[in-house]
Structure formats: structure tokens, C-alpha cells
Amino acid sequence: MCRGRMNNSHAQSPLEEMDPEEFDGGRVVACVILGLSFVVGAPGNLLVIWTILKHVKQRSHTVVLILHLAAADLVVLITLPLWIYSLARSWVFGQTCCKAMVFVINACIYSSVFLITLMSVERFVAVRYPFVSAVWKRKKALNKVLLALWSAAFLFSIPVIPTQIVGEDGGKAHCLYRKYTSDTQELVCLLLETVVGYVLPFTILVVCYGCLCSRITQMTFRSKRKSTVLIASIVVVFAICWTPHQIGNIISIVILAIKHSYKDTAESLETVQQAMAFIAGALVFICSSINPVLYMFAARSFRESLRDTGILKLFRHISSTSPGEGTREVSFVSRRQSNQTNSSQCVTESKDQINMF
Numbered sequence: 001m002c003r004g005r006m007n008n009s010h011a012q013s014p015l016e017e018m019d020p021e022e023f024d025g026g027r028v029v030a031c032v033i034l035g036l037s038f039v040v041g042a043p044g045n046l047l048v049i050w051t052i053l054k055h056v057k058q059r060s061h062t063v064v065l066i067l068h069l070a071a072a073d074l075v076v077l078i079t080l081p082l083w084i085y086s087l088a089r090s091w092v093f094g095q096t097c098c099k100a101m102v103f104v105i106n107a108c109i110y111s112s113v114f115l116i117t118l119m120s121v122e123r124f125v126a127v128r129y130p131f132v133s134a135v136w137k138r139k140k141a142l143n144k145v146l147l148a149l150w151s152a153a154f155l156f157s158i159p160v161i162p163t164q165i166v167g168e169d170g171g172k173a174h175c176l177y178r179k180y181t182s183d184t185q186e187l188v189c190l191l192l193e194t195v196v197g198y199v200l201p202f203t204i205l206v207v208c209y210g211c212l213c214s215r216i217t218q219m220t221f222r223s224k225r226k227s228t229v230l231i232a233s234i235v236v237v238f239a240i241c242w243t244p245h246q247i248g249n250i251i252s253i254v255i256l257a258i259k260h261s262y263k264d265t266a267e268s269l270e271t272v273q274q275a276m277a278f279i280a281g282a283l284v285f286i287c288s289s290i291n292p293v294l295y296m297f298a299a300r301s302f303r304e305s306l307r308d309t310g311i312l313k314l315f316r317h318i319s320s321t322s323p324g325e326g327t328r329e330v331s332f333v334s335r336r337q338s339n340q341t342n343s344s345q346c347v348t349e350s351k352d353q354i355n356m357f
Helices: 026-055 061-078 080-088 094-128 130-138 142-156 183-216 222-258 263-302 310-319 323-356
Strands: 009-011 164-169 172-180
Touching: 026 061, 026 080, 026 263, 061 080, 061 094, 061 142, 061 263, 080 172, 094 130, 094 142, 094 164, 094 172, 094 183, 094 222, 094 263, 142 183, 172 183, 183 222, 222 263
Parallel strands: none
Antiparallel strands: 009 172, 164 172
């Protein structure tokens, strides 16, 4: 996704932000962070995918979205050994492979953002409008939405193909740069990534969970409450991991806008951006590895035996939170109110009979 400079206008992706040439000891730290992300995230996401596909037969919309999110994160993480080798030595896989890998990574990152947003919207509809959610499930619309989501993710990643290049730094080749033909092209790329990949999704997330905050503690069904809190934690991690990178994007946009009229300010902002770029790039890849850890924490209370693992029980429990559960919850409340009405009628009739005597 897009910042750095060479001959023409250049920008870096999250991996590029971890360019070891710009930081003392950056090479070692970058490799350690990427290595830990791979060791934790790849097996964790594989476990999530295997558990859902193998053991969860009745899958709610939430579990299906978690499955797709794990698949997107896994694709990003399995490329990390190549990036680690490239950072430690140099990029030896050619420019075509460089463009293809960064394109796929961008598409998966976009899809992860869209999936988290869709999960939040699905939770919002399931809690606030359960009957609409039940109709949504009956129409089997989720597959069509997911197809559109993945198509959009690959579509928004197309600008990577003509701009991503292999450049030399310190006599070594690195798949770490994007070459733009003009400032306008770079500005369009940055705006696209910032607005579509962060501002719009994050606005939707804030609105959805702002509306749900008062309802979470009032939920009758424990499974519904637990799945809503789990998705909220995924959203919080997304915000923490992606905000620094997007702040870097915004700083880059400001630099492009003022670099001719306010050169000193633009240089100062570029220094700030470079100082925060290392942490921002690391957080992006940590984000892809941390969701399975959240599932494990959420599953602790479900572990009852070695055969039925906690994470399996968690996904089965969440699957009981299908859109139809909202209808069941409303029905439960309606039945309770009906029972209360019937009880009051019985009390009234009893009083009438006593008065007759």
C-alpha cells in the first residue's frame, strides 16, 4: 500500500516502511518482527481455517467472515519468509515476482479491512434489526457480498502493478519502492488507500459500535454478546495497528501539497514520517498475526476437554449467533411479555372470583 523517494516520485508500502537502510540496526529488528509475526500468525490462522472447515458444519455469517479473514491474513503471512530473506540479503526473485507478490498482499490487506467492516455491519444488523438479518440469511446473499468484496480488493490493488519496482539501495536490490510518473499520480494513490482503506471503513466501524455500545450489556443470549465483544476487539486491534500507517499516508499527502511553497515545513514533516515509519510498518504485519491470539483468549472459558478445543467451542458458540438468533431473542422477549400478560390476567380473574363470594 503506498511512501520513499528515488529519481521520480516514489512511495513505500508497509514493508518498505521497514527499510533497514534508514535505521541503525533496522535490518535485524525488521527480520525479528516479521519472523515473530510469521511464527505466531501463520500456524494460528491455519488452525482457525482448519477448525472451521473441519469441525464447524453449521456456520453463521460471523464464522464465515472469520474464515475469510483468516485466509486473507494467512496469504499475507506466508510471504514473510521471502521478505525476511530479502531484507537480510537482497531481492533475487525478479521484478515480475515483486509486482505479483505486492499486488496479492495489497489485495489481501484491502480484503481484511473490508471483512472487518462487514463483520461489524453484520453484528449491528443482527442486534438492532434481527428480522432484517433473518431475511438476509434466508436469501443466501453473503456469498454474493463476499465475491464483490474480494473483487473490489483486487481492483483497488491494481495501481501497484505499474508502480511497484525493484530498486537498488547500498548496492543491493530491494522490492521496496514504487515509482510514480508525477506527484498527481502519487497523490491519487495515497488518497485512494487512505479513504477506501481506512477513513470510510473506520467511520462505519465507529458508527456501528457507537450504536451497539448501549445494547451489548442488555443482550439476552450469551453467544450473541460474546461474538459482538470478540468482533469489537478485532476492530480495536485494527484501529491500533493501522492508524500509524494511515497517519503516515496523511503526512505524505500534506508533503505533496506544500513541498513547493513551504519547503522547510515539508522537510520537517518528512523527518517525522521517517521516524514513525518503522513502527507503522511493523504494526501492519502484526495485525495479520494477532487475530488468532484474540480467538484463543476468547475461547479460554470454552475449553472443557482436549478433544473439544476451546477455539472449536468458541466458533460453535458463535455459530449459534446466526441472524436468526436476533429473531429468537425477540421471540423470547415476546413470550416473556406474553407470559407476564397471561399471569396478570389470571390474577385479575382470581380477584374477580373472590369478589363474587
